[in-house]
Amino acid sequence: MKDLSRALRPHHAARLKLARRFYTGIDNRADPRRLGILLHTATLCSCWMCGNARPYLGPTIAERLHAVKLAEES
Incomplete structure (x- = not known):
């Protein structure tokens, strides 16, 4: 069976970015840097x-x- 971990990392990154888009109360989609920070560091x-x-x-x-x-x- 093929190892799916290579496909899972981008999938989970996109899923978390979508879930944390309004995490700080504003729309973070416009600022990709801030969205990347929220992806790796969830606590404010x-x-x-x-x-x-x-x-x-x-x-x-x-x-x-x-x-x-x-x-x-x-």
Whole structure:
């Protein structure tokens, strides 16, 4: 069977560009550079609402429970 990964990359790029066309509230189709940035970087910024929550909120509940279990074993 033929490997379709070469055809899938442009397909997914076009699909994501279409889906993220109005991602910032404006039509990004007119600016191909901005649309390419949205293709590879979906988050608009790295603030506490858009970015990874771990630096702002600390470890998750599962990580805290794991740390407690490790402390009890020692």
